Amino acid sequence: MTTAPELTQANKSHTKSLRASLSSKPQRLGDGIFAILLVVPGLALMAVVVAYPLVSALVTAFFKQSLVLPGREFVGLQNIIDVLQGNFFQLLQQTLVFTLGTTIAPFVIGFALALALNTQIRGTKIMRGLMLIPWLVPGVVVSFLWMWIFNANYGVMNAILEPFGIEPQAWLAQPGTAMFAVIVAKTWQSFPWMMVMLLAGLQTVPRELHEAAEMDGAGTIRRFFSITVPQLSGIIGLVVLLEFIWNFQHFDIIYVLTGGGPAGTTETFATSVYETAFHGFDLGRAGALGLLWLVLLMALVVVYVRFSEKGEKR
Amino acid sequence: MSASPLPNPAFTRRRALQLFGLGAATVALAGCSPTGTSGAASGAAGLNGADPTDFAFASWSLTEEAAKPALEAIIADYEKANGVSVKPTAFPYNEYINQLMLQVTGGQFTGAAHVDVAWLGSLAATGKLQDLSSLAKGRGYTDAALTAATFDGVQYALPWTIGAIGLVTNSEILGKVGVAPDAFPTTIDDFEKTLKDLKGLGGGLIPYAASTKAAQLKDILIWMQTFGSPLVDGDTITIGDDASIEAVAWYKSLYDQGLIAADVDRFDARSLFAQGRAAIYDDAPVGRGAVTGESPDPDLGSKLVPVSRPVLAAGDTPRALVWGGAIAVVSGSGAATAGDFAQFATSDLDTILADYAVRGLPPATEDALSSDAIASDVFGTQFSERITATATANPLWAFTAYSQIEAEVADRVQAVLVGSSSPKDAMKEAGAAARKLAG
Numbered sequence: 001m002t003t004a005p006e007l008t009q010a011n012k013s014h015t016k017s018l019r020a021s022l023s024s025k026p027q028r029l030g031d032g033i034f035a036i037l038l039v040v041p042g043l044a045l046m047a048v049v050v051a052y053p054l055v056s057a058l059v060t061a062f063f064k065q066s067l068v069l070p071g072r073e074f075v076g077l078q079n080i081i082d083v084l085q086g087n088f089f090q091l092l093q094q095t096l097v098f099t100l101g102t103t104i105a106p107f108v109i110g111f112a113l114a115l116a117l118n119t120q121i122r123g124t125k126i127m128r129g130l131m132l133i134p135w136l137v138p139g140v141v142v143s144f145l146w147m148w149i150f151n152a153n154y155g156v157m158n159a160i161l162e163p164f165g166i167e168p169q170a171w172l173a174q175p176g177t178a179m180f181a182v183i184v185a186k187t188w189q190s191f192p193w194m195m196v197m198l199l200a201g202l203q204t205v206p207r208e209l210h211e212a213a214e215m216d217g218a219g220t221i222r223r224f225f226s227i228t229v230p231q232l233s234g235i236i237g238l239v240v241l242l243e244f245i246w247n248f249q250h251f252d253i254i255y256v257l258t259g260g261g262p263a264g265t266t267e268t269f270a271t272s273v274y275e276t277a278f279h280g281f282d283l284g285r286a287g288a289l290g291l292l293w294l295v296l297l298m299a300l301v302v303v304y305v306r307f308s309e310k311g312e313k314r
Numbered sequence: 315m316s317a318s319p320l321p322n323p324a325f326t327r328r329r330a331l332q333l334f335g336l337g338a339a340t341v342a343l344a345g346c347s348p349t350g351t352s353g354a355a356s357g358a359a360g361l362n363g364a365d366p367t368d369f370a371f372a373s374w375s376l377t378e379e380a381a382k383p384a385l386e387a388i389i390a391d392y393e394k395a396n397g398v399s400v401k402p403t404a405f406p407y408n409e410y411i412n413q414l415m416l417q418v419t420g421g422q423f424t425g426a427a428h429v430d431v432a433w434l435g436s437l438a439a440t441g442k443l444q445d446l447s448s449l450a451k452g453r454g455y456t457d458a459a460l461t462a463a464t465f466d467g468v469q470y471a472l473p474w475t476i477g478a479i480g481l482v483t484n485s486e487i488l489g490k491v492g493v494a495p496d497a498f499p500t501t502i503d504d505f506e507k508t509l510k511d512l513k514g515l516g517g518g519l520i521p522y523a524a525s526t527k528a529a530q531l532k533d534i535l536i537w538m539q540t541f542g543s544p545l546v547d548g549d550t551i552t553i554g555d556d557a558s559i560e561a562v563a564w565y566k567s568l569y570d571q572g573l574i575a576a577d578v579d580r581f582d583a584r585s586l587f588a589q590g591r592a593a594i595y596d597d598a599p600v601g602r603g604a605v606t607g608e609s610p611d612p613d614l615g616s617k618l619v620p621v622s623r624p625v626l627a628a629g630d631t632p633r634a635l636v637w638g639g640a641i642a643v644v645s646g647s648g649a650a651t652a653g654d655f656a657q658f659a660t661s662d663l664d665t666i667l668a669d670y671a672v673r674g675l676p677p678a679t680e681d682a683l684s685s686d687a688i689a690s691d692v693f694g695t696q697f698s699e700r701i702t703a704t705a706t707a708n709p710l711w712a713f714t715a716y717s718q719i720e721a722e723v724a725d726r727v728q729a730v731l732v733g734s735s736s737p738k739d740a741m742k743e744a745g746a747a748a749r750k751l752a753g
Binding site for chain 2: 068070151152154168170172173175259261262263265279
């Protein structure tokens, strides 16, 4: 049994320690540590779903490895040499043709439509909504739609051109027309995004600038090149660069529409890596191709980052 | 089942069996030269007294409108009888082997898988297929069918449908150029002349809807054999020899003359044939359901006539490619029940006959082949007599890298068709690439 003096003594000592703890300075988490703790979950997730597969795929570039057979053998730079001595430069050329085509065409169409929709004519709001539809359609659906349009034997395109005396064409099966067809399909899908971005930019251009220039006698074309384009240069650069980077990696429309054919004439880095890894089961070669592709993409990303930094400074 | 009203030549069940057997027996010869390094997954196949469990079943036919009802009925019957759930997995035929390989090697797929017998070597190389020899015993499979589903001496699958791919014609269109069903040209020269006559009919008719898309350009291999290429001599791939070059040059000349069309694979060919826009195309008996179901002509079924492939010189044996379906079991969850399902789907007589009524593919068991339902099917028996009877397996199937070899050849043939390469250069390159893949 505890006596009263003992209880009093215990209470005194507890109160003393409580005072001591309250009077001491609270433990503070440094800003740096706090920031690291915030970033750690994101970094961990990235390490698992991005960094590990990426590093693993790049390491594969130095091995002879099959997707379906066990084991692998270190071959040094042999896979990279094989790729460079193979069809790498043809792939680079075709990827650039596709990328340039699917960046320039949607930009021109998107810019023209943005200019039209930035006017006060009736129905622009409805048109803005309707124009977005191609962008909302999934890439695979877009591909099947255009596959049907461009089919050599029962396609809509040939049916449209036939009354004009144009012989039916195998749009997707001829080297001369297959890349054109793929670019058209991708352009149809991506011009709305360009249009929306450029329209947003156009709406920030002060109307007073145009009015002042008009009073000074500047015509429409002069105002376009001297006011609109300079005012939009930042956003134009950004959307063109982003579109270029995305198209450089584009896969689904090309793969579904032509599978890289005929005879490899629409093959790009994206479809070739897939074909090599998942149809040819050659992980080593696919890894080497992926490594070279990544190097080229990194160069584009550096340009993008520099451009963004420049924009921020402005 | 659709029975053609065309004249039925004297055809008995015994004769049908002989023909099925003769055609399929060739598989046995070709299947004897494996080069794989595969091994079966360990563990006894089948339930062996255990309770059935849920499992997955993969098939390309589940993506095809004409064939899907047959498979759905089999699945439903098995689920009802065993109180289990079968999870269907479907990929289109052209993508099937690659998707299945990825899922099997990645451990994402276990259970029963419908396979083309041509793919057994590639799938066996994964080491995940079960040896189904214990399930094959006493079920009445023909010896030839069992051999067709064997690779490297191991029964990796149970044979389901063993038939062939050959030429199918529209007798009404052929009649317009004076070619009777029983008088189809027997030599390549006469065949080409008939194609030119058909083109002369105009109206955008495609005389021969041969495959020209890379996905199905494997069809060129049977023409290479027709021109005299063995494809494989011993263990060496001979693509690039004079006969294969000649075959591709001839194919290119048909393409340039508009006797075959660009941008066609099996499924395009079926559509064109169904619409009456093509007179001849290559298919297995399963195509009958697809073309008649898709056609605006309700009588198309009665106009379908399978014919022997023309030969290089009169007297040569017509070539046809064995095309067989089988069910393999990928070891892992549900594999025991999947083995039981494979046995049920491929050897239960009522199930087979119900399946035949929809898909029309020749079954692999003796009792089914001798049944009235199959022996009285005119199209089926004509197909067996004129095509399956001389069908042979593709000797390239013996290589585990078969699908890659096929893709290499197809890409080069396509390059010839579009004018990017000469037949000689393309076939020499294809042969070199194929030999490299074969190891």
